[in-house]
Amino acid sequence: MKIHNFSAGPAILPEEVLRKASEAVKNYQDKGLSLIEVSHRGPEFVEVMERARQLVYELSGLSPNEYEVMYLQGGASMQFYMSALNLLSNKGYAAYVDTGTWASNAIKEAKRVGRVEVVGSSADKQYTYLPDIVAPADADYLHFTSNNTIYGTQYQEFPEAKCPLVCDMSSDMFSRPFDAEKFDLIYAGAQKNIGPAGTTLVIVKKSALGKTDRDIPTMLDYKVHASKESMFNTPPVFAIYVTMLTLEWLKENGGLEWIGKINQLKKDSFYQALDRNPMFKGTVDISVRSGMNATFLLEDEGLKSHFDAMLKEAGISGLKGHRSVGGYRASMYNALPLESVHVLVDVMNQFAQKFG
Ligand SMILES: *Cc1c(COP(=O)(O)O)cnc(C)c1O
Numbered sequence: 001m002k003i004h005n006f007s008a009g010p011a012i013l014p015e016e017v018l019r020k021a022s023e024a025v026k027n028y029q030d031k032g033l034s035l036i037e038v039s040h041r042g043p044e045f046v047e048v049m050e051r052a053r054q055l056v057y058e059l060s061g062l063s064p065n066e067y068e069v070m071y072l073q074g075g076a077s078m079q080f081y082m083s084a085l086n087l088l089s090n091k092g093y094a095a096y097v098d099t100g101t102w103a104s105n106a107i108k109e110a111k112r113v114g115r116v117e118v119v120g121s122s123a124d125k126q127y128t129y130l131p132d133i134v135a136p137a138d139a140d141y142l143h144f145t146s147n148n149t150i151y152g153t154q155y156q157e158f159p160e161a162k163c164p165l166v167c168d169m170s171s172d173m174f175s176r177p178f179d180a181e182k183f184d185l186i187y188a189g190a191q192k193n194i195g196p197a198g199t200t201l202v203i204v205k206k207s208a209l210g211k212t213d214r215d216i217p218t219m220l221d222y223k224v225h226a227s228k229e230s231m232f233n234t235p236p237v238f239a240i241y242v243t244m245l246t247l248e249w250l251k252e253n254g255g256l257e258w259i260g261k262i263n264q265l266k267k268d269s270f271y272q273a274l275d276r277n278p279m280f281k282g283t284v285d286i287s288v289r290s291g292m293n294a295t296f297l298l299e300d301e302g303l304k305s306h307f308d309a310m311l312k313e314a315g316i317s318g319l320k321g322h323r324s325v326g327g328y329r330a331s332m333y334n335a336l337p338l339e340s341v342h343v344l345v346d347v348m349n350q351f352a353q354k355f356g
Helices: 015-026 043-060 075-087 101-111 222-227 237-253 255-276 301-313 338-355
Strands: 067-072 093-098 115-121 142-145 165-168 183-189 200-205 280-282 293-298 328-331
Touching: 015 237, 043 067, 043 200, 043 237, 043 255, 067 075, 067 222, 067 237, 075 101, 075 165, 075 183, 075 200, 093 101, 101 115, 101 142, 101 165, 200 222, 237 255, 255 280, 255 293, 255 338, 293 301, 301 338
Parallel strands: 093 115, 093 142, 142 165, 165 183
Antiparallel strands: 067 200, 183 200, 280 293, 293 328
């Protein structure tokens, strides 16, 4: 039976990427060696790293003269601290928007580094909306989370600010066309939308670095990793290879314009069906619903076991909501085919016919 993978992360990857990745593990380019048993400084992997970085420039439209592209470890969670360490000055302060669990974690870590002002929060209503903010022009930067993976909200347009922008794009990186030049720093754990777990994409504006007057530990210093082209120490070779394959898949099929249209179709199909179906309700403000993580609840929780059984029967996997909020969450990342959304919608409709 075909499985429809709605997992929130680690998440679905294109079939073609999985096939190429498994071949590379056994015998990379017919060399009789696996990609994961050769030196990361050898020609095979150096080429992979170059291509993986190049693809980010190509997809984002950013210039290598202005921006550094790095593949680091430690997840987006490491970036909560590392971003502040590299960009938050000793005398200045950073502005943060609190729109969910990940945003709160970013705030917590930045506070270890320096002064933080929370300029907007939706904590008062369980993070079901995105707060209006007044971003101060004198902050070192404004940090926000473009897509709130757990709660299911997403910025449809990025906040405007007179200070530099920093964004955690972990769960909607390269899911739609966007103006990357607005940002001084973008980071994204690969495992939601652009690859497997094990590496984090970091894009930083060169002119933003070196301003903090702080002695930064080597492994946490963007300048170190940038100057060594993400090869200061042994990089996670397999994770970077699979990310490279995923970005190649994206590029070859038509890039962000292409995926943006497909993701919009998936989003529209799902929410239109949700709004028509009397058995379910969405959990967040309609105007900020996420195209990546659609969160919803049953009107009658008592029917949960029936709905779950129907999901299983249809081969739908990974629909369980985050453990902190419950309910359901349909994650519709780049690699999820539109067909899978149609299957889910059909099951929801059949459920309504049967139990409505
Ligand atoms: C998953 C996620 C994180 C945490 O990522 P890790 O790689 O597990 O550290 C941070 N921010 C957002 C928006 C996420 O979706």
